[in-house]
Amino acid sequence: MNHPQEATEFLKDAANAKWHDDTLWFVRDKRDKVSKSVPEWEKLRNLASDIKDNVLANLETYLVEFEKNAKANNIHVHWAKDAAEHNQIVLGILNEHRCKAIVKSKSILTEECHLNPFLEKNGVEVVDTDLGERIVQFLNQPPSHIVLPAIHLKKMAISDIFHEKLQTEKGNDDPYYLTQAARKHLREKFLAAKVAITGVNFGVAETGEFVVCTNEGNADMGVHLADVHIACMGIEKIIPKREHLGVFLRLLARSATGQSITNYNSHFRSPSPGKEIHIVLVDNGRTEQLAREKFRNSLKCIRCGACMNTCPIYRRSGGFSYGSTVPGPIGSILSPGIDLQKHSSLPFASTLCGSCSDVCPVKINIHEQLYEWRQEITKAQGTNAKSISMSIANGIFAVPFAYKLSASMMRGALKILPESITYSGLNTWGKQRDLPELPKETFKDWYKKNRK
Amino acid sequence: MNSREHILSKIKAIPRDEKPLPKIPDFSFEGDLAEKFTQSIQFNKGEIVGAGDLAGIIAQNKFKKILSLVSSFEALANTELPADSHQLKDLDLAIIEGQFGVAENAAIWLTDENMGLRALPFITEHLVIVLKKNSLVTNMHEAYKKISLAHSGFGLFIAGPSKTADIEQSLVIGAHGAKSLRVVLM
Numbered sequence: 001m002n003h004p005q006e007a008t009e010f011l012k013d014a015a016n017a018k019w020h021d022d023t024l025w026f027v028r029d030k031r032d033k034v035s036k037s038v039p040e041w042e043k044l045r046n047l048a049s050d051i052k053d054n055v056l057a058n059l060e061t062y063l064v065e066f067e068k069n070a071k072a073n074n075i076h077v078h079w080a081k082d083a084a085e086h087n088q089i090v091l092g093i094l095n096e097h098r099c100k101a102i103v104k105s106k107s108i109l110t111e112e113c114h115l116n117p118f119l120e121k122n123g124v125e126v127v128d129t130d131l132g133e134r135i136v137q138f139l140n141q142p143p144s145h146i147v148l149p150a151i152h153l154k155k156m157a158i159s160d161i162f163h164e165k166l167q168t169e170k171g172n173d174d175p176y177y178l179t180q181a182a183r184k185h186l187r188e189k190f191l192a193a194k195v196a197i198t199g200v201n202f203g204v205a206e207t208g209e210f211v212v213c214t215n216e217g218n219a220d221m222g223v224h225l226a227d228v229h230i231a232c233m234g235i236e237k238i239i240p241k242r243e244h245l246g247v248f249l250r251l252l253a254r255s256a257t258g259q260s261i262t263n264y265n266s267h268f269r270s271p272s273p274g275k276e277i278h279i280v281l282v283d284n285g286r287t288e289q290l291a292r293e294k295f296r297n298s299l300k301c302i303r304c305g306a307c308m309n310t311c312p313i314y315r316r317s318g319g320f321s322y323g324s325t326v327p328g329p330i331g332s333i334l335s336p337g338i339d340l341q342k343h344s345s346l347p348f349a350s351t352l353c354g355s356c357s358d359v360c361p362v363k364i365n366i367h368e369q370l371y372e373w374r375q376e377i378t379k380a381q382g383t384n385a386k387s388i389s390m391s392i393a394n395g396i397f398a399v400p401f402a403y404k405l406s407a408s409m410m411r412g413a414l415k416i417l418p419e420s421i422t423y424s425g426l427n428t429w430g431k432q433r434d435l436p437e438l439p440k441e442t443f444k445d446w447y448k449k450n451r452k
Numbered sequence: 453m454n455s456r457e458h459i460l461s462k463i464k465a466i467p468r469d470e471k472p473l474p475k476i477p478d479f480s481f482e483g484d485l486a487e488k489f490t491q492s493i494q495f496n497k498g499e500i501v502g503a504g505d506l507a508g509i510i511a512q513n514k515f516k517k518i519l520s521l522v523s524s525f526e527a528l529a530n531t532e533l534p535a536d537s538h539q540l541k542d543l544d545l546a547i548i549e550g551q552f553g554v555a556e557n558a559a560i561w562l563t564d565e566n567m568g569l570r571a572l573p574f575i576t577e578h579l580v581i582v583l584k585k586n587s588l589v590t591n592m593h594e595a596y597k598k599i600s601l602a603h604s605g606f607g608l609f610i611a612g613p614s615k616t617a618d619i620e621q622s623l624v625i626g627a628h629g630a631k632s633l634r635v636v637l638m
Contacts, residue, residue, distance in 0.1 A: 023621055038556075040479050053471040060463040073605075079456040131627055132618035148618065155620045175622035183628055190628070191538055207601065217574045217614040217629025224571035225537055235459065240473060242601065246592040247476065249609070250556075260492060260557035261592075263615060264574075264629065267607035272570060283455075287462040 001323030001342060003349040010318040016154070021315040023151065028309040030258025031359065038250070047247050049363035052300035055238055056290060062205040062238045063281065069208025073270035076278040083113035086282045090115060090197070090230055091122055093278055097228055099195045101125040103186075105212070105219035106133055107199030108146050108303055109232045109282060112325040115197075127189045129218040131182050138165050144319030146326055147256050147305035152318050186218070196222030200233035200279070201302070202248060206241045209269035210279065213252060213262040220266055228276045231268070235281050236290075236299040248302060251361035255304040289337045294372045298333045300362040307356035307366055313349050322346060329356035333369040340380060347373035476593055485555040485588040486637060492558035496612030497625050498633035506547070506580065509634070515544035515578065521568055522549045522582050537571035546576035546630075552587035553635075554595045559611040560635070561595065563604035570606050574614075579630040581610070585637050 011017050035041050055062060067077045080086035086109075094102065102119070104110065104126055116126045116137075128137045132149035136142065138161045143149030150158065159173035168181045198219045203210040210231055212219045223229040239248065253259040271277040290296055308314045308328030319327040324335035324343055332346035347370045350356075356366040441449075453461070490500050501509065506528055510518065519540075520529035525547045534540065548567065550560035560581055562573065573579055589595050599607070614629030625631060 026621065040477075043477070043479075047474050047476060050471070050474040054473045057468045057471040060460045063460065063463075079454070079459055081455040081458050085455060129628065130618070131616045135618065148621075150618050151621075153620075155622075158619055175619040176624050178619055179616060179624040179627060183626065186628060187541070191541060209607075215614070216616050216627035218627070220574045220608075221571070221628045224569070224574065242599070243476060243593070243596045246596040250592050257617070260495065261559050261609065261611050263496060263610065263612040265559065265609035265611075267604075267609075269603065269607070270605040272564075272605065281459075283459045283462075287459060287466070290463065291466045 001345065003317070003321055003323075003345040006321035006323065007313075007317035007349070010321050011316065017316060017318075019154075020152065020318060024309045024315045027148070027257060028306070028359070031255055031306055031309065032258075034254045034258045034260060038254070044247055044251055045361055045363050048251055048302075048361055049300065051239060051244050051247065052362050055240065056236070056296060056299055058240075059235065059238065059290065062240055063235060065205040066203050066208055066238055067281075069206070070210075070279060071208070073208050074277075075208065075268075075270065076276065078278060078280045080280055080282045080284070082284050083282075086113045086232065086280055086284065087115055087118040089280050090232070091119065091124070093228065093230055094119070094124055094195055097195060099124070099228075101127070101189075101193060102195045102197055103127050103129050103189050103193040103222040103226070104197040105199065105214060105222055106130040106149070107197065107232055108326060109199055109234050109284075110197065111142065113232075113282070113284065115232075127186070127193075129186050129189070129216075129222055130214070131179060131216060131218075134182060134186065135161065138162075142320075142325070144327065145305060145308055146303050152320065186221075190221045190225050193222060193226050195228040195230065196226040197230045197232065198223060200231050200237050201252070202245060203233055203238045203279075204240075204242050204245065205238055207269060209242075209267050210237075211245060211249075212266045212268070213249070213264065214266075215257075215259075215263045217264050220264055223268075224272075227274075228278070229268070229271070230278045230280065232280045232282060234286060235283055236286055236301075252302055252304055255306040255359065255361040285338045289334070292337065295333060295337060295369055297364050298330065298337075298366075298369060300364050301330050301334070302362055304361055306359040306361065310355045310359050312351055312353065312355070317349065322349065329366045329370065330360075330364070333364075333366060333373060336373050336377070340377065344377050344381060347371075347377060478593075480590040480594055483555075485590065486585050488555040488590075489553050489558055489588055489637070492554075492556060493612065493633075493635055496558050496633075497615060497623075498558065498612045498635060500637055501580075501634045503582075503636050503638065506636070510545065513544075513578070517543050518545045518547070519543055519572075519576070520547040521566070521572075522547050525580075525582070533568040533572075537569045537575065540569065540571060540575045543572075543576045545578045545580065546572050547580040547582065548573065550581045550583040550587075550635075552589060552595070552598060553583050554590075554592060554609075555588050556591045557611055558635075559592070559595065559609040561599065562608045562610060563602075564606050565604075567606075567608075573608065573610060574629040576630050578632045578634075579613070580634045580636060582636045582638060 135150040144152040155173040162168040314328040335343040354367040613633045614627045616627040
């Protein structure tokens, strides 16, 4: 994957790119308004960050405590060291129950593990039940945003695919009409499913319970009608105590969509009589990230998506340009840890403006970690086009004489050089960027004249 | 070594500094909690109705199948809790009792005993929750203090009707769960 190339594709449709940018900014704006209505907002962010620091420092202890309490509540606990083992565990449970069709609510972890294609290959029908996820599933696409999976699509595209799959009226793109069609279609799936899969927002060590947050109610429609609930959880989703839910539930929805809380916040502690709950605890690279001290904080992420909504690059390049399960700023520090070669362009998909770190509810220093990854990648890869032009710049700024000389040289050169050279492949930054109009004289010349 | 041991030993091998768990300060506030709760539920697209309004709402919306788990509203009901959740699929209205509400966000706490069947507040087309005014707390920290470690197999903070904005960020009420949430504050 190469982010600049993919972003170029996205930007070819300028009107759509503008719409995407505006829509996500609208969500960011809602987040600002609602967060400012909470006087202790910054204190909450500090608390959340400190709680997660404590979690990462004692992860093994909390995992064992969580397992013990969950088992005491009749929850089956499984451990998976990687995606393949996670998928096998899920398939094993389905086979045990002779289940050939499941409903699944939003779970970024199962996307990361590519569970859907694996189950389908093994003859299991998977129905994603979050509306946005069902839409992209119909289109054979991955989600382009972790909270708003179909944010890249205009409503007419959704109308077209619903017409094909759900026989809705051709050309009717009314969101209410389309949502009601999906409601009717998915209700049949909910009523028929024997096994339902969900993700996990928080696992509480103290009680062995786990919490799932949705607005649509799709997770609950699935699990309460099914006989078996499988919850897939990354090991970093643990929090120590129930009281800590108060901190995280106050931050999550406000950061994600500008709501004061998601409409459904379900606490699963033990199964209903005659039913089963399984929880799969998944590592899949998380312990490696924990071992990287500079990048450890990335594991604090609660998947609110605020860093995506605010990011000037994400808004103008779209989720697919990242080519990773979690796109945007947080994905760009998580994904290189999983596959550095594949995701080497992602830490460069940033202006390092720091807006991501400013909105992060758990105060991850995202932009600093992006910068750190750039150092790692440059070391690992040797030089690339950007680093050549950057190192030339470094050389210039390091030697004052060279800077003085080159400033007047460049001012001359920029006037003469045709765009094809200024915006050549060598200058990655020149792409999509206009140079400012040059002043008539350098600051140094101006200063000499005016401050004698 | 099985995967459990593998993961746990990998974590143990990583040197980390001890980080203390912070204490959560008191963030509660003064003010009219019922008024704040009302604002919050309207923000979430729910509404407050009077106990006396329910009969009218039922008639106006032509609700046919009605279930009440609140004894004082049983006169409005015409069906009982079934043995299997799937039999709730054509339920028009469920009336249930909430344990307490949270003023800052209109979240209402329910556990198994309030729902009868866990699917009930989701599968019903419309939902009414009866809540005592004096049960309101200021924020989520107070809420978790109130719940403490009380055991319930399933607990739910519900704060509004089912909704989605997955199609071009247009808000649509009534995705998969109940299409409306009305709260009777007693």
